[in-house]
Amino acid sequence: MKLQGTMIINDLGHLEIGGCDTVELAKDYGTPLYVIDEELFRQNCRDYYQAFTETYGAEVIYASKTLSNLAICAIVNQEGLGLDVVSGGELFTAAKAKFPMDRVYFHGNNKSVEELKMALDYKVGRIMVDNLYELGLLNAIAAEAGQKAKIMLRLSPGVEAHTHEYIKTGQIDSKFGLTLENGMALSAVKRCLELDNIELKGFHCHIGSQIFELQSYAHAAEVMMSFVRSVHQEAGYLAQELNLGGGLGIYYFRDDQPRPVKEYADIMMVALKEKAREFGLPVPKVIVEPGRSISGPSGTTLYTIGAIKDIPGIRKYVSVDGGMGDNPRPALYQSRYEACLANRITEEDAETVSIAGKCCESGDMLIWDVELPEVQAGDILAVSSTGAYNYSMSMNYNRLPRPAMVLAANNKAELIIRREDYADLIRNDVLPERLDSSVVNLAK
Numbered sequence: 457m458k459l460q461g462t463m464i465i466n467d468l469g470h471l472e473i474g475g476c477d478t479v480e481l482a483k484d485y486g487t488p489l490y491v492i493d494e495e496l497f498r499q500n501c502r503d504y505y506q507a508f509t510e511t512y513g514a515e516v517i518y519a520s521k522t523l524s525n526l527a528i529c530a531i532v533n534q535e536g537l538g539l540d541v542v543s544g545g546e547l548f549t550a551a552k553a554k555f556p557m558d559r560v561y562f563h564g565n566n567k568s569v570e571e572l573k574m575a576l577d578y579k580v581g582r583i584m585v586d587n588l589y590e591l592g593l594l595n596a597i598a599a600e601a602g603q604k605a606k607i608m609l610r611l612s613p614g615v616e617a618h619t620h621e622y623i624k625t626g627q628i629d630s631k632f633g634l635t636l637e638n639g640m641a642l643s644a645v646k647r648c649l650e651l652d653n654i655e656l657k658g659f660h661c662h663i664g665s666q667i668f669e670l671q672s673y674a675h676a677a678e679v680m681m682s683f684v685r686s687v688h689q690e691a692g693y694l695a696q697e698l699n700l701g702g703g704l705g706i707y708y709f710r711d712d713q714p715r716p717v718k719e720y721a722d723i724m725m726v727a728l729k730e731k732a733r734e735f736g737l738p739v740p741k742v743i744v745e746p747g748r749s750i751s752g753p754s755g756t757t758l759y760t761i762g763a764i765k766d767i768p769g770i771r772k773y774v775s776v777d778g779g780m781g782d783n784p785r786p787a788l789y790q791s792r793y794e795a796c797l798a799n800r801i802t803e804e805d806a807e808t809v810s811i812a813g814k815c816c817e818s819g820d821m822l823i824w825d826v827e828l829p830e831v832q833a834g835d836i837l838a839v840s841s842t843g844a845y846n847y848s849m850s851m852n853y854n855r856l857p858r859p860a861m862v863l864a865a866n867n868k869a870e871l872i873i874r875r876e877d878y879a880d881l882i883r884n885d886v887l888p889e890r891l892d893s894s895v896v897n898l899a900k
């Protein structure tokens with residue numbers, strides 16, 4: 457397992473994060489346990505702030521769908537970043553963390569009436585309008601509230617980035633945004649200009665996730681700038697802001713070669729400025745929305761190893777006390793992860809095993825084929841790069857309580873999400889009186 461952030465191996469041969477011995481953390485807080493490396497999370501925020509805000513005056517907003525809770529919102533605020541939320545729940549979390557609402561951007565392809573009202577009520581910075589239905593709805597709700605909603609239009613620019621390549625066209629078939637190619641986007645702009653309670657600030661696109669090919673960002677910037685020009689020519693509207701999304705790739709597994717944030721910023725901003733100059737237009741204010749590349753590398757999950765099943769000549773299954781409930785990504789899209797034995801990290805690898813979760817699904821496998829020292833029940837397994845899309849995608853399948861999360865920094869760990877208990881699992885269950893076993897005589 458590659459050591460990231462503040463990870464070190466201490467004198468006991470244990471993995472340490474933020475100066476905390478992970479074997480001790482497992483003892484103190486139980487497993488599974490999410491450990492967030494606060495210094496690394498903050499450093500990732502600062503890399504973005506430097507590369508985009510200090511260098512180009514761009515705004516960086518953290519995609520809270522990757523990991524959102526009160527402590528994380530507070531840290532993001534301290535680091536001077538904004539917040540991208542995609543639901544009333546994420547917006548509520550931001551509000552409860554006292555996040556400045558003018559730096560909140562509200563996304564989503566099917567925001568409800570309640571969510572739109574909430575966004576206006578909270579006075580979020582921008583509402584990212586995804587479609588014409590939402591545009592009409594928001595205009596009506598804003599009129600009722602006596603407000604002018606500040607919006608950006610989400611566009612589908614026909615640039616689809618993949619991990620190592622990108623496709624220039626053919627992303628018309630997407631549930632997100634207004635299509636550029638067929639004139640849908642242009643007519644939406646014209647519609648915005650007719651509506652009394654809508655103030656159009658600019659355009660948004662997001663071309664994908666876990667991207668290593670930085671040229672795709674340059675291309676997206678150029679396509680968006682070309683759209684700014686054609687709207688200027690055809691509708692007399694000059695966009696002030698361009699939100700170019702997130703998606704920078706991170707290290708999960710030995711094939712991954714993440715690119716520095718600074719390179720990403722330079723490639724994208726240079727392309728944008730060049731286009732603006734070519735068109736004789738001012739450079740719009742740029743916004744970027746990184747999620748995974750801030751939260752992902754800062755998270756590590758600790759598990760306790762239990763049952764081990766060796767099928768000679770076939771495979772050795774090593775089961776842990778979590779799995780798809782706390783990390784659905786391998787089951788959802790075959791994501792690959794690295795792991796180590798946190799309590800015996802200096803020992804030589806001795807065998808290839810597969811890490812199984814404890815859910816009643818054959819697909820609940822965290823890692824197929826990982827090299828480890830000879831494993832024993834009771835060992836602590838650490839899986840790295842689990843900060844993004846893990847807790848936020850976690851679930852209670854098999855009625856497994858969600859794990860706790862701690863923030864590790866300066867030799868200290870602090871609880872930021874408490875572990876669910878069994879009472880939490882039945883909190884929303886309702887038992888109709890006629891079914892209450894203490895009332896009904898089942899033997900009858």
Ligand SMILES: *Cc1c(COP(=O)(O)O)cnc(C)c1O
Pocket residue numbers: 519521522540563662664665666701702703704745746747748749844
């Ligand atoms: C998911 C998402 C992001 C963040 O993507 P990452 O790959 O986590 O950086 C940003 N913007 C939008 C609109 C998204 O849907």
